[in-house]
Amino acid sequence: MHVLRNARVYAPDDLGCQDILIGGGVILAIAPDIQTPKNLPITETDCRQAIVCPGFVDTLTHITGGGGEGGFATRTPEMQVSDAVKGGVTTVTGALGTDAVCRTHQELVAKVKALRDEGLSAYFYTGNYHxxxxxxxxxxxxxxxxxxxxxxxxxxxxxxxxxxxxxWRELARVAADARVGGLCSGKAGIVSVHVGDGDDRLSTLFDVAEHSNIPLSQFYPTHINRSPALLNDAVRFAALGGSFDLTASSTPEILASGELKCAQAFKLALEQGVSDEQITFSTDGHASLPHFNSDGVLESLKVGSMTSLLDEVRDAVLIEQLPLSQVLKAVTANPARILKLDSKGRIAENADADLLVLNPDDLTLQSVMAGGQWFMQDGNLTKVGTFE
Structure with missing residues (x-):
């Protein structure tokens, strides 16, 4: 059991200074000055008014690696536990991307199970780009x-x-299968949609909404900050009832080609009337970040980083001047709700004890707890993956 004392709790709403009692991997109580029995082995941590918020829920991570657009030598490496911890990510959702020949679902499920054994929360999407x-x-x-x-x-x-x-008919059939699967199992059955830089943008999703009975809330398009035009489409998508995702990982080359920074796109979407309940950030961690020229020829390729999520949270607060509680929704409560992970993304009684401790001055990461276990304390990793 643990008690975190004198914490400035963002649940993600600002709850002020509170103590948090943790046991069995869940949050047992939140209150000022929690009194604990003297005869129980309880570890106490004085947070000294540091910010404590939910662990980040990353809705798109290529946990087994991705890439390959430049040939076999450009296949990106798989995720390690420390990659997530350094970025404040305690829940990951793995996916396949371009390659579903050399990257397989068997490998993906095995990695999900391994991450769970190592103490993180992990899930996956079936399917891939195709x-x-x-x-x-x-x-x-x-x-x-x-x-x-x-x-x-x-x-x-x-x-x-x-x-x-x-x-649109093919996409509607896929979405119908996912929807029924979710309804019958109590899961989200969400359709995570990779949106490229084609001029058709979200038109396929709008066609599904116009010509079928599948609601737009079933779809979860990502990479929406790819261009201002795509962001404008997403504003319309949100007005029709959908939620969308912004990608935190980027490169100077991709930004120079017209992509918006995640934090900047978040602020622009809010200014255009999108509810802060309808926007999320994800890392696209361990994906390849290719830059193609106008002829579709690969010019450069880098790898998505899981620390990007915290970087964009920090930029949204410190540069874009948005309230911390509002920004935290995009990486905690919102993705947890969209993926129907009811015990994630919030600090509340009976929620999972996935917690971050942040420096209140610059939002740097101090400590990470996942499932009631410390993975980082005072900036030092205390628990890593099996082969790290």
Missing amino acids: YPVKTLTGSVQQDIMLIDECIGIGEIAIADHRGSQMS
């Missing part, structure tokens, strides 16, 4: 219903030369 959809059981519905860790499908690609150029 259609027809590759799955483990032969069915999107069966994957979602019968595999505990599977919570949806993705990243399925639209508006991208690397995708399968799906029609």
